[in-house]
Amino acid sequence: MTEPEENVGILESNSFSMSRLDELDGNLHDLVARREALGPCYRLFYQHPLHLVRGRGTRLFDADGTEYLDMYNNIPSMGHSNPYVTRAVTEQLGLINTHTRYVHENILDYADALLARLPQEIDRIMFMCSGSEANDLAVRCAQLYTGGEGIIVTAEAYHGNTALISGLSPSIGRDVPMSRTMRMIPTPDTFRLGTEEIGEWMCARVSEQIADMRRHGIKFAGVLFDDIFSSDGVIPGTPGFLAPVVELVHKEGGLYLADEVQPGFCRTGAGFWGFERHGITPDIVTMGKPMANGIACSAMAIRHEVLDAFAAKNPYFNTFAGNPVAMAAAKAVLAYIDEFGMLEHTRVMGEKLLGAVGEVAKAHPALGDVRGSGLFMGVDIVEPGTTEPDRALAVRLIEQLRENRVLISLCGPYGSVLKVRPPLVFDDADLDFFVGALEKSLVELGK
């Protein structure tokens, strides 16, 4: 089987190469050429990049007026250009937008609303601008509270871009040095492990890594897991399989850090938070992307006793974080979720989508595994009848889907898993359009 090491990480799975600039025409060529000013770290999706100028709900429009169904972007979770969010931001910008050293209701109302949706043990919340900043602070809190430095993540995890968190994000790229006090467990690949009951397997892997830390004189501080393992390939597994893992982590003196940047905010349909599927109570919960539908906003929710260990020594201030405008946008997202019953909508649409794609897979065995929870699915593209990943086909499939006006991308250790993650306002018409385009694309590719 292809080894994960041969791959290049999630950031490379679906990207344009500047060496192909000359293949682009006209205005697009000129715009892409101008991106040289941004330097070589920036990546564009697709071999023929998209120039998007407008969005509404689940739909995106390019400069030529072509309409696409967005099956990938989870930041505008309440829909592109959500008018509730626009109105809230505009109104607040017209009033005031200062920082948290003055009293303002927005941050308090929002903090109360989020804490009310979290287990009661998690009774403090702090705001940042990005999921990276939230994870950076969460790891430091866990380290100070436990007195340990050792953090365990999964082999294809991505948790952010700061110095500390890059070192805990193995999927960033094979050349990026990892933290010397970090240990990885393999991707909990239910498809290739042949079972969704992987709690015992996970516990064994975590135990091994704690033992390895001990051998190297590293004190265990905790695990940092995305509970649907988004960049590992979107792996829901059996609900509850993480419960014994949390128990083990606590027994070993560590903390359970739930990175809810992707599974949070109703995405999995099983609860407001992804971890609710497992009936667990994390020690720290981080969140970001969909929180404010695109306005920079993230947070770390935490047990007060864990935070106190950090706060005793460290002041913390974050200029833009929790400002009245970001909080107005975030409040609008919560209000939208409640008014339109987005959790239930996500659950219902997710079941329909899983069923429909499952049907497609019956006729197209290149779709080797179809799994998901809510509107978050992974579709493993394989050599038919095997578990052998077919990355080349996966890349051709997303390009073909783009021809058929569906935007989507890839993830997983082999870069071969379709990451299906539309805005949550996804509806029946979107479902029909997606399934039609998927079937058409597979037929066009002869699969």
Next chain:
Amino acid sequence: MTEPEENVGILESNSFSMSRLDELDGNLHDLVARREALGPCYRLFYQHPLHLVRGRGTRLFDADGTEYLDMYNNIPSMGHSNPYVTRAVTEQLGLINTHTRYVHENILDYADALLARLPQEIDRIMFMCSGSEANDLAVRCAQLYTGGEGIIVTAEAYHGNTALISGLSPSIGRDVPMSRTMRMIPTPDTFRLGTEEIGEWMCARVSEQIADMRRHGIKFAGVLFDDIFSSDGVIPGTPGFLAPVVELVHKEGGLYLADEVQPGFCRTGAGFWGFERHGITPDIVTMGKPMANGIACSAMAIRHEVLDAFAAKNPYFNTFAGNPVAMAAAKAVLAYIDEFGMLEHTRVMGEKLLGAVGEVAKAHPALGDVRGSGLFMGVDIVEPGTTEPDRALAVRLIEQLRENRVLISLCGPYGSVLKVRPPLVFDDADLDFFVGALEKSLVELGK
């Protein structure tokens, strides 16, 4: 003389203590009490916190309708609730707000506009959400390019809140462990050194720390300086004094990192960037706070050869950074700067303000040193006729100024320097109001 160690860092200079909660009344009491949900890291300005609900230009209004002149906040540099920014954000939110993996003009237009204002050697720019993220990446780039780890900062520097950058921010607090590869030079305190010609002094201090690094087996990577030394007490010094420092740093194989989060965007009146006062060309320039007038936005501008060392190994993606809405706000700020001639306005108003506060100091010797560039001033509060800082008076003065409807704060190693940093839309009426309130407050305090 009071030792800097006795102080508690900039974050503590002017803050409310929750132990005094019972002294607050009514709605304010209830709102402040609710901040327990945010945990103990959050600080409020003033012994009696402010509940601000509206702002316009340089003015802020509390919940009781009381109007204040803002002499402190540099994020809304183009004025609170700037209508150009509100319009730009609203329009863009109604169109599209995705990420940098699709082509969009806003980021390209803005990148070009900023690079055109930077020295031509600095030819790449990347966007982040916060100044902390920008400095985090800048330091990693410097370390990868030089192969060194050693970074030199000033003794009261504040550069941000990530794990890496907290360790390079000694003013955060005396209990926060600093990076083991960081070295500090003393605050370049022109007032107490008795001269503004401190280039030679700075070179000697930097050389000492490079020698100390060598002794400890740490390879020098560079210096990270805010060129007006904002949290060290706002110290402009003689224009040009940093030129020999840059020369020394380069001779020693290091890079010069200019943290322009505070001095950038016309603040010093001497140029669009603070470093222009010194006629220097940094290797990396970071920026943030006023960039988008309050919408989260920051950036790192860099020489391509330095970035290439990082980019060769590290992909980098930042979810919200450089998105069309943040870039629309940032473009609106630049347009406002140009349309209203904000650089020249800042220079002219800064000279008037420096002159006027200088006059006040003649009659009130507690104002021991009045220094500044543009609309960024430090006023050293001392025991008259000495250089002995009078922190107690400084704290009473900002409280008295607040009674007289001026909002301002403190900085510097002794927490005794008035940090005068109004929105740049500060005008003659504001000047009269501030000077009147300053004189009145000093008289009321018997100084």
